[in-house]
Amino acid sequence: MPEGGIGASVKRKEDFRFLTGRGAYTDDEVRAGQLHAHMLRSPHGHAALGSVDTSKAEAAPGVVCVLTGPDADADGLGGLPCGWGITSKDGTPMVEPKWPVIAQGKVRYVGEIVATVIAETAEQAADAAELVEVDYRPLDAAAVTETAHRDGAAQIHEEAPNNLCFDWDFPGEEAAEAVDAAFEAAAHTARLELVNQRIIPHSMEPRAAVAEYDKGEEKLTLYCTAQAAHAMRLLLGAFVLNQPEHKFRVVAPDVGGGFGSKVAPYAEYAIICWASRKLERPVRWLGQRTECFVTDAHGRDHVTEVELALDAEGKFTGLRVNTVANMGAYLSAFAPLIPTFLYATLFAGQYTTPAISCNVKAVFTNTSPVDALRGAGRPEATYLLERVIDEAARATGIDPVEIRKRNFIAADAFPYQTPVALLYDSGSYERALDIALEKSDWNGFAARRSASEADGKLRGIGIAAPIEATGAAPSAIAGQLGARAGLYESAQVRFNATGTVTVFAGTHNHGQGHETTFAQLVTDKLGVPLENVEVVEGDTDRAVMGMGTYGSRSLSVGGSAIDRAMDKIIDKGKKIASHLLEASVDDIEFDSGTFTVSGTDRTISIGEVAFAAYVPHNYPLEELEPGLDEQAFFDPVNFNFPFASYVCEVEVDPETGSVSVERFTAVDDVGNIVNPMIVEGQVHGGLAHGIGQALMEGAVFDENGQPLTGSLMDYTLPRADTVPSFDLDHTVTPCPMNPLGAKGVGEIGAIGAPPAVVNAVVDALRSHGVNHIDMPVTSESVWQALQSAKAS
Amino acid sequence: MTSTVSMTVNGKQVSAECEGRTLLVQYLREKLALTGTHVGCDTSQCGACVVHVDGISVKSCTMLAHQAEGCDVVTIEGLADGDTLHPMQEAFRENHALQCGFCTPGMVMSAIDMVNRHDTLDEKTVRHQLEGNLCRCTGYHNIVKAILAAHPVMKGTA
């Protein structure tokens, strides 16, 4: 067996190209005769849009054309589509206003495109954009999540009274009654009002796109920063551009991080495709960072009231959640899914709470559209749950560890049906927590706290026990819940005649290491050396089909599709081997790259079988086609459920309010692990993302919808000196829902870190009378909390 | 208005016509097709564009191409010797200090300069020195590890 199979921390195949400047990102694609697009954007949060006079800009040097909303209409462009429908509690479908690619009649958020200038150089396009005369009449705005649906708020879309997109109850009336009963009978209750603030994705590579239309072939090619090339093709082609799927190629080359923000089809991509088709020249667009700040789909933005009922022993008996979720000005592709089925279905967490109900009001506001961002709904769910549990621990006087242990779903209770629709696959929650407590030296905390106190500092420790539903699929369930797409994954495994293997996968690698991990699957199962395997992703003309990478689905769904395709390769290989070895196919065994006639020493390697398949001189041509190239789709029967236990320890300076994360221990269980090095890297990144949300990140808009955090000057990202090193460990509880036993790992850190950090901060401040503090927990907010606690 | 700007890049004499407002990073990417140097922001804060100018790390988005006239510039493309990686590149690979690779060129260039400037390095110094380089993928953990691992190799004390 060659080295580098499942379980090996092999170094990444893709690293050489990235480390030597050979990565090929979208903006590195250069086309002969290319034009440059510049987007002129609304400076207003809400304004009536009068005339857009482009005459001066059109006459400027180098300008080829200026496109406006009416031009898009005249050319029959559709609006940007939404991929998920939600039904309100009164049975009506969600309000889904048209999202034009270029504004018409009104602008509804700062950054909305009002015109596009296409010129010979990027500088000429930008210069000419300043000559476009736009007639705006500013309107009152509704930019605040909490109040946007109240009477008197400015109305953003004609079809959405009170700016309500949907008003959703889950799981339903019966559950709400059960929760009411639990609260009536409760021995204790805990209640929190909390904000899960809006954050900006900020992948380090700005969004970018290059479109090229070949009139001779009537074929459109779009290179863009996408996580899901096939979905991008479908959504843009069918809904916006009316470009037939077979005449539309989308390529997502190397992509510099996504975190969910590169899934949705964006207006800029549609516009440059349209322009390229119109002008028959390649057209490119590169997002400036300040543009990305307001136009990359944002994440989170919930205002929530959560209540937990407990019996006298501290067992959770009921959970009630009321949330207002901000959708932004328009519905981005998966926006409605996030505060609903990716959110409320996770309210059981790792616990046995029998009765759960919630109401979610989704509102439109004059702010940037919101969509999936690392965790998408699950961080919001985990945050409220793990925070209210700590509040319950305080109210009941039960230790935060003990109260969690009393309520954990037991390791022998799986599969476990929660009251919020999901059937958990496998788990061993107490074990993970015990390891985290041990590794974090939980018992030694009191001494460390004393040491901090002697130094004039406050010290706190906090736990979070996140769970996640990953592996977005299964299609049938997703369809019932409102998905407008399938959620399988596909793969093709092709032996080349000389014995090397090419894997074509429908997922996309934008940092996750698929080129290595997927190759390891092939090495492990087919015995082909790692260096002889190539993984191709992100090109609709090469990979057969795919749903892309998001929701931590690539290995468990996409990897499983590869595994299935390899099963087919082995099946066919056995038939070929039986011919070559002159034995019955039932007697052929396959292991580590070698076919053997069972009970004999007659063998043939898979490389020789592949050669015979492509040079079929001695081959059963009457019964079998030549070639060794198989394709599979995998659509799992359920999500999978990774889980973790995190312990965070912080030190707070009461004089300045500054918080530093002193220790962070993470014990994750993501099922079977293919490459431990890559898995740890995913956890590190997620934790830093979550610590960023907990302590520093936050998108702020004023009441007119003006972004106040529109650049890196005002929006704080985690830096090397604001996050700690992490202490990691893991347990392995295989997933029974896919052949690899794998669960997702890309998001769990970002899901679990925020409550762990905030629980630690509140623990530090508790002695000063502070029982809750909203994110981001900045030195200012801590200082304020301490002052107001002192005053009361 | 364009004029010719000449400099040495990765050991080669180069010249190209460019506007007065052309940034060094644009010169490298657009005129020389050295696309390894990245642009991650427009406020000089991300560090994706770091190159060495006369041996010192510089954010190439904060410098006009004209200002580099006659200078000796090294980019990420100029570090490896054929298939042999520079010790810092090797340490990044060994320690999984990159994921999407977008911040990586700037990180590596900054890290080399950091090692050049420090006889000794500890975690705290590395983290502090990396303040000008953003990474959204790795959580910095493995980048810090990689730099600490490369230091003795580069100093010949390994």
Ligand code: FES
């Ligand atoms: S491009 Fe961000 S600092 Fe230069």
Ligand code: FES
């Ligand atoms: S590796 Fe992706 S930003 Fe650093």
